[in-house]
Amino acid sequence: MYNLKITEQQVSLVDQVEEALNNYFRTMHFKPGDSIPGEQKLAEAIGVGKSVIREALSRLRMLGLIESRPRRGMVLTEPSILSGFRRVINTMLLSDEMMLDLLGFRISLEIGIADLVFQNVNEKHLQDLEEIVERGAENEFSEYSHESEYEFHSKLYEITGNDTIIEFQEIIHPVLLFLNNKFKDYFLPINIGIAKSGKLVSHRDLVNCLKNGDREGFNNCMVEQFRAYLCFIESRRTMSQRSESPTDVIKDFQINIYKS
Amino acid sequence: MYNLKITEQQVSLVDQVEEALNNYFRTMHFKPGDSIPGEQKLAEAIGVGKSVIREALSRLRMLGLIESRPRRGMVLTEPSILSGFRRVINTMLLSDEMMLDLLGFRISLEIGIADLVFQNVNEKHLQDLEEIVERGAENEFSEYSHESEYEFHSKLYEITGNDTIIEFQEIIHPVLLFLNNKFKDYFLPINIGIAKSGKLVSHRDLVNCLKNGDREGFNNCMVEQFRAYLCFIESRRTMSQRSESPTDVIKDFQINIYKS
DNA sequence: TTTCTTATATTTATCGGATAAATAATATAA
DNA sequence: TTATATTATTTATCCGATAAATATAAGAAA
Numbered sequence: 292m293y294n295l296k297i298t299e300q301q302v303s304l305v306d307q308v309e310e311a312l313n314n315y316f317r318t319m320h321f322k323p324g325d326s327i328p329g330e331q332k333l334a335e336a337i338g339v340g341k342s343v344i345r346e347a348l349s350r351l352r353m354l355g356l357i358e359s360r361p362r363r364g365m366v367l368t369e370p371s372i373l374s375g376f377r378r379v380i381n382t383m384l385l386s387d388e389m390m391l392d393l394l395g396f397r398i399s400l401e402i403g404i405a406d407l408v409f410q411n412v413n414e415k416h417l418q419d420l421e422e423i424v425e426r427g428a429e430n431e432f433s434e435y436s437h438e439s440e441y442e443f444h445s446k447l448y449e450i451t452g453n454d455t456i457i458e459f460q461e462i463i464h465p466v467l468l469f470l471n472n473k474f475k476d477y478f479l480p481i482n483i484g485i486a487k488s489g490k491l492v493s494h495r496d497l498v499n500c501l502k503n504g505d506r507e508g509f510n511n512c513m514v515e516q517f518r519a520y521l522c523f524i525e526s527r528r529t530m531s532q533r534s535e536s537p538t539d540v541i542k543d544f545q546i547n548i549y550k551s
Numbered sequence: 552m553y554n555l556k557i558t559e560q561q562v563s564l565v566d567q568v569e570e571a572l573n574n575y576f577r578t579m580h581f582k583p584g585d586s587i588p589g590e591q592k593l594a595e596a597i598g599v600g601k602s603v604i605r606e607a608l609s610r611l612r613m614l615g616l617i618e619s620r621p622r623r624g625m626v627l628t629e630p631s632i633l634s635g636f637r638r639v640i641n642t643m644l645l646s647d648e649m650m651l652d653l654l655g656f657r658i659s660l661e662i663g664i665a666d667l668v669f670q671n672v673n674e675k676h677l678q679d680l681e682e683i684v685e686r687g688a689e690n691e692f693s694e695y696s697h698e699s700e701y702e703f704h705s706k707l708y709e710i711t712g713n714d715t716i717i718e719f720q721e722i723i724h725p726v727l728l729f730l731n732n733k734f735k736d737y738f739l740p741i742n743i744g745i746a747k748s749g750k751l752v753s754h755r756d757l758v759n760c761l762k763n764g765d766r767e768g769f770n771n772c773m774v775e776q777f778r779a780y781l782c783f784i785e786s787r788r789t790m791s792q793r794s795e796s797p798t799d800v801i802k803d804f805q806i807n808i809y810k811s
Numbered sequence: 812t813t814t815c816t817t818a819t820a821t822t823t824a825t826c827g828g829a830t831a832a833a834t835a836a837t838a839t840a841a
Numbered sequence: 842t843t844a845t846a847t848t849a850t851t852t853a854t855c856c857g858a859t860a861a862a863t864a865t866a867a868g869a870a871a
Binding site: 317378382459 | 577581582583602607609610615616627629632633634635636649652655659664666667713719767774
């Protein structure tokens, strides 16, 4: 007998209820702070068992969309838009490909905030940055400690005044640490090469550029500080297109680095 | 009587189990594709009821961390890192502040991908872009249709080759549409002003810059195309610092625009 | 022995009952 | 009117039961 099922019913009841609840909140124009009906009423209204309702509510609770103070009721809350993202990142169950995508994402974002930073920066910020640079010692390969690195970049993000951007950077930080460690052997020689060629953009250079330079100059500094990463990503990309071996990547990588 | 409770026990059993499961997968070095124990065994192992387990599993399922084919078992899957983000955005329960943060996020990101785009672009991409520009008619105020706008920017993101960035842009698109509509009356006069001053960067300008220009030039074009938005965000920021009235914002807004 | 069919066990999805606990609302007492 | 006690409500949690579909084991047929 032919199997005439068009699509496997992949959407569980819980999935549907979850969406139904979202639609309900939206169409009723609920706002954060409004209290919503109890489990039992919802279950009756939608016509499903209470375990299904509870599972759906549990998801919304996880996303920070509702809060339920035990034995008092549930209220809608302003969702923390990155809570789901944070959880997935924290699992550290990500593939290399995914993490490299995140690396590219973060680099693009940081380059992109250059304008906001340049626009918003004030004396206090500059003082803080100077202090961070002062405290952050470099090792013999012109590398900063992870702590100093994090502190410096966090400050840049902070200057944007955009809480979502700030939180994003905080969340993916562990991924960057992981990648830095995993591909340490690739990055180190590259960075040494850049340092020798005098093209390395240090934290101090960035601060000086931010203090004295123009918008475009600062933007360029921000781009250049990521040169090694950008080449790395580019190499990975061309590799995956041409299905080359990992050693080729490293070769490409080093060629690209010295071209720029 | 004083309330001596230090902290309200905000962490439910489900929250704890959710984290316990994550830790379990991580410490056991589970990888995507591995099948995990059934609900019953997990419930016994952790020592909680099966509804608690089910709620926690439901959350992980929502995040795309596990997949459970009915009556066969559960397997770990490569999580789709933006699924939680997508759900929260889709609720459209976000405050103006949050949405403006997202606008800033998106603008920064798009400015930041300029380098990646410039690095990766090929003939095919350019052809596609030209075709989109060709098709996309502007209205009398030099504005594109939403569809053309979306098509053009999607293409730029696509050139990065970074799937996470591409998905991000797709997810927040409705938010941008919403904001564009909500603050339409603010943006229109500004854009007309920019157009009159001859500083407006059109889609065609961007394509030409990408084709013939240099990296820095393209970067500047990308920044300039967002000038109106950047001024808007800056105005909102200074307003919230000085607690000004909305009308002041509009004034600031228009002053900033014509300064640049 | 190999292959096909059948029966059993397993497992998730879903339902719904029961209990504990804490707050809100109500009723009662001072 | 105020203070206390009772009741109702509601979520959190546990548990049992059923349906459905698959995997596995057992049995029958070639």
